[in-house]
Amino acid sequence: MVSNPLAQSPLAKGAAPSAAQSGLGSSTVTVTVFAAFVLLTLVVVFRAARANQTAADYYTGGRAFTGAQNGVALAGDYLSAAAFLGIAGTVAVFGYDGMLYAIGSFVGWLFALLLIAEWLRNTGRYTMGDVLSFRLRRRPVRAAAATSTLLVSVLYLIAQIAGAGGLVALLLGITGKAGQALVIAVVGGLMIVYVLVGGMKGTTWVQILKACALMVTGLVLSFWALGRHGFDVSALLGQATETSPQGDKVLAPGLQYGRTELSKIDFISLSLAAILGPASLPHILMRFYTVPDAKQARKSVVWAIWLIGAFFLMVLVIGTAATALVGPETIMKSPGASNSAAPLLAFRLGGELLLGIVAAVAFATILAVVAGLTITASASFAHDVYANIVKRGSAAPAEEVRVARRTALVVGVLGILGGVVAIGQNVAVLVALAFAVGASANMPSLVYSLFWKRFTTSGALWSMYGGMSVAVVLVVFSPAVSGAPTSMLPDVDFAFFPLANPGIVSIPLSFLLGALGTWFGRRDPVDDRLHAEMEVRALTGAGAPRATTEADTDETRPLPRTAAHFEPPTTARHRARQPML
Structure with missing residues (x-):
């Protein structure tokens, strides 16, 4: 059954009237706006598909996107529904402590700009494995x-897909697992179409459209909320303290973190994962290959920083306005709990029309993010596993793309099934695990490989497999999964790790394992020229893949043959190597 979600939530004094009370019991506007956005994105994807002719077109959009375009797409990749609804809700309920989430997420992009973007773009081709x-x-x-x-x-x-099902009850009023499973299947099906048809080019344009819609929606909500208070931030904060049952404490630290020493450590752990996570997530890293050169890669991160920073400022206003105009108690009693802050504020300000826009943007956000994740997973399997491990570098580009499309279909189906199974579960656990695994497994190996001359294959394997294993084990045996009322499995208790996020343990341990593996593991043949070649290429871009609009495309400019390609090591010196330039 479809009805307005606000009709199901008791509203406190000063909150928006329910849909039933206002006579707006239909969600027709929500469905119409969402359908219009989906139709627009499908048109864009099918138009972009006409230009997909090579592997570089499918994986990187032909490296033809400008820094500004890729920066908007980067912001779209990172600003998921969790950032829009989750952080706004955390600010609305926990005040000052909720703002710390936004700050940590923003700082991570400075790390990506200064340490990763240019070097990764110059030394890679399609994936982190390059x-x-x-x-x-x-x-x-x-x-x-x-x-x-x-x-x-x-x-x-x-x-993300499970989040789509969880948001249904809030935004469309669909109740029951069957209805949510149907929505998950629709979102997953659209995601598969985007990836199979449009590749990276189509997915990038969907991300750009979604990021623009998200920015406009955030701007409308924040300006409308500020306008209700004469654009006086002090007046907004004052009403928030009056509405919140915590009073002035909502503007001070301590409502969520800082009450105990353990909560302080947990916050440090979460911050570490939030700072190193953005520069470690595979679908973010892959975006640096969609631009023609390192200069545009840096420019794209600068654009992303400005857009993400501006959006998080809007989210802070939206969360505070939700505290002032709706109230934390009403928010927590609504379907979706803290995630309902932004939609409830939208209904309070603009009725069903604005609620419909927020609902459509939230679903479009999930749709775009899952498409980016799917193409990243499929590209990694097709390029790293199939082309370079199974076929030992002999796979034709067309064959590689066919494998990538089939992998995208499999990954999409797995995502749909996993999302259906995870309905009603604490999906924040999965997001935290993804950040922790990404920062633990990928960041140490990338930093060591780019900046440490002695780093070896053993160090990389120790760091990556060790970081992944430690992060997964600590999350599984943490309060995020069991032993607490808010856990994924609240009725059982097998937690022995006291922190909800393992970053403070798994990330430093992964760096340590990389060093130990280099010092005590199997040694690679020493090749000073090879390290110098990588350093020159990383710093100057000499020999890096270019846009496919140029004469020497990726297919005609293979990566230099290096000692990384020896099988077995004793034959490395006898193999022909391509010149650096």
């Missing part, structure tokens, strides 16, 4: 990179 295998042994490193990419992408994918 960078790690540049001067390390190809097959084991690519296998580890593909494992990490698939694990992080699928976990994040399940979380």
